[in-house]
Amino acid sequence: MKKLLFVSTLLLSSLSLTAVASGTGEHAHGAGHDDHASAIGKPGNPAKVTRTMTVDMSDAMRFTPATINVKRGETVKFIVKNSGKIKHEMVLGTMQELKEHAEVMRKNPEMEHADENQVSVDPGKTGEIVWQFTKAGTFDFACLQPGHFEAGMKGTVAVK
């Protein structure tokens, strides 16, 4: 899906359609040719972590804290703790990406995640995400286990 969109973006660019440049910017990150780069930053180097923070996930369908502030350029290690009795996950992205992803999850509830912007954590366990926030703005994170996002299991990262 992503690849198809990317290819069509390339085709359009090669036709010099200036309309593309004034588009939503949704695929602007494709310009970097880095599969893992995203509108919200990129996977961080574990050796260059500048801040470590713990995020708790509970069966009340909440992240604590749900509002995170970081400085642009910071590499943050999230220690993601599941204090509930069911599986939860933390997925970083733009609201658009998260909604698309939630839709895929509804169709494939058993889907496992392996991307670096997300971690699935079994009950009582702890996972990690190391992420570098390279762009300023307000981004989102959510638990995309079916029903959780809809129940309000989400939060924001403000990058200044």
Ligand SMILES: [Cu+2]
């Ligand atoms: Cu959850």
